Amino acid sequence: MLDMFSYAFMQRAFIVAIVIAFIAPCIGVSIVLKRLSAIGDATSHSALAGIALGLVIGINPILGGLLFSILAVLSIEFFRKAFSKFSEIAAVIVMSTGIGLTAIISGFITSGSSNLNGFLFGSIVAISNFEMCLTIVLGAIVVIVFTLLRHELFFVTFDEEAARLAGVKTKLVNTTLMILTAITVSVASRVVGALMISSLMVIPVACAMMIGKSYRLTVIWSIIFAQAFSIFGLIISYLADLRPGGTIVLLGVVTLIILMAFNRDR
Amino acid sequence: MDEILKVENVSFDYSDAQVLKNVSFTLHKGDFLGIIGANGAGKSTLIKLILKILPLDKGRITLFGTDIQKFRDNHKIGYVSQKASSFNSQFPATVSEVVMANLYSKRRYPFLGYTHSDYEKLERVLETVGMLEFKDKLIGNLSGGQQQRVFIARALISEPELLLMDEPTVGVDAMQYAQIMDIISKLNDEGMTIVMTNHDTPELIRVSSKLLIFCSHGNGEFLNRADLTVDEVNAIYAGKRGHHHA
Ligand SMILES: Nc1ncnc2c1ncn2[C@@H]1O[C@H](COP(=O)(O)OP(=O)(O)OP(=O)(O)O)[C@@H](O)[C@H]1O
Numbered sequence A: 001m002l003d004m005f006s007y008a009f010m011q012r013a014f015i016v017a018i019v020i021a022f023i024a025p026c027i028g029v030s031i032v033l034k035r036l037s038a039i040g041d042a043t044s045h046s047a048l049a050g051i052a053l054g055l056v057i058g059i060n061p062i063l064g065g066l067l068f069s070i071l072a073v074l075s076i077e078f079f080r081k082a083f084s085k086f087s088e089i090a091a092v093i094v095m096s097t098g099i100g101l102t103a104i105i106s107g108f109i110t111s112g113s114s115n116l117n118g119f120l121f122g123s124i125v126a127i128s129n130f131e132m133c134l135t136i137v138l139g140a141i142v143v144i145v146f147t148l149l150r151h152e153l154f155f156v157t158f159d160e161e162a163a164r165l166a167g168v169k170t171k172l173v174n175t176t177l178m179i180l181t182a183i184t185v186s187v188a189s190r191v192v193g194a195l196m197i198s199s200l201m202v203i204p205v206a207c208a209m210m211i212g213k214s215y216r217l218t219v220i221w222s223i224i225f226a227q228a229f230s231i232f233g234l235i236i237s238y239l240a241d242l243r244p245g246g247t248i249v250l251l252g253v254v255t256l257i258i259l260m261a262f263n264r265d266r
Numbered sequence B: 001m002d003e004i005l006k007v008e009n010v011s012f013d014y015s016d017a018q019v020l021k022n023v024s025f026t027l028h029k030g031d032f033l034g035i036i037g038a039n040g041a042g043k044s045t046l047i048k049l050i051l052k053i054l055p056l057d058k059g060r061i062t063l064f065g066t067d068i069q070k071f072r073d074n075h076k077i078g079y080v081s082q083k084a085s086s087f088n089s090q091f092p093a094t095v096s097e098v099v100m101a102n103l104y105s106k107r108r109y110p111f112l113g114y115t116h117s118d119y120e121k122l123e124r125v126l127e128t129v130g131m132l133e134f135k136d137k138l139i140g141n142l143s144g145g146q147q148q149r150v151f152i153a154r155a156l157i158s159e160p161e162l163l164l165m166d167e168p169t170v171g172v173d174a175m176q177y178a179q180i181m182d183i184i185s186k187l188n189d190e191g192m193t194i195v196m197t198n199h200d201t202p203e204l205i206r207v208s209s210k211l212l213i214f215c216s217h218g219n220g221e222f223l224n225r226a227d228l229t230v231d232e233v234n235a236i237y238a239g240k241r242g243h244h245h246a
């Protein structure tokens, strides 16, 4: 089993997976508790359009995905102003746009659809050194900003009005959170796959909420769960020759169901 | 005397209805303003205007001598909203986490952790509202009245000079209610300026030093409480209403 670590591609996959399993739950906690889970999906489907565009015009697909994710979160903010109490509407509009663009742009990918497939469902063999470095740098930015803004994020998530009255720059905090979401989505598309990133942001948090006895512990448990799902998911996918993204996400769902059953017994 | 809050000729209407008409009053340090009025009279609207939750377009409001548009000393103001406990009840946050968040306005480097003195303040305010033993409980698992007490503690932790409370004791039981009103009176005696709405008119008259009475169409009459009885307040209130409808 240990021989898997002797492959350079597996080492890269593990490093990237560990970074993603740090940032996805950090962002996920705020997204879930602000009831914006739909934004993860909207962003990842838009990222896919950017990834497809990258494949067509020959720039790195993750950079293309990053650009489109940021455009997506900014448009969500824009549409949210019109439907302030129904933010799902904004998410669905942006998601539909993302899927539409992906469908059209992917028609121009010449090298067959296998490339885009890797980004849909995740792929471990494909990670380049450049992509690994990009993931580490962007991941570090997300972790640092999340740590510096942890009090603001908690306050805004729990009670936005009170946060603003206490002097928190709530608009800035919200926009920052959206941009961090965009970064997380685009770097995670490689290993987990664009279709499953939002699950990696939501499921570990859902598991943590089953056992977390405070906000702080909920954040910590979310990270622990995400790490466990990613690492074991990768190992299982290697051993059983399964797709990594699907394995990671299903491992999370199974864990959640077990926790729910256990919680009910108590 | 220190001028804490000055409201001048404030009028406000929501798109379809005028709510406040030419409200004016001034509060000095140590004043206790009770706002009296029926449901829908405009009490919450006035408090929200003072806090810039609603945009002020007619009239002028000054806090500590500064126009509210330029006012930045957020820590000087505490607020307990009428809907404080309308958060998502499954939110995983403890009483301590909720209360301490409001130290934000006082912390110079918010990205640092909390200090020893922050934790002392936490214990003190929770003790004040009788919630110390619940400090590690999830807020969503408390009763409505207990949650309301936590939100009062949250407003107190930043040691505000002006405390605005919009029906802060909704759902609080009789014994706790009496205790909380005592605490608020005591804070007032120590110099805190207080604005409070409450549908318990006799109690509000007892604790207030000034009263603002709204008839149902919101042109508030500002009274210095010259030993008004409840009956007199009711008479004024009824009179205004009668006058307005005439
Ligand atoms: N968002 C809003 N849009 C339109 N009208 C509103 C809005 N909020 C309040 N109103 C109206 O403004 C009036 C004043 O409301 P406000 O909440 O200030 O009353 P209140 O005195 O606090 O009443 P209560 O005792 O029920 O708390 C009411 O008639 C209400 O219908």
Ligand SMILES: [Mg+2]
Binding pocket: B043, B044, B045, B082, B166
């Ligand atoms: Mg009200």
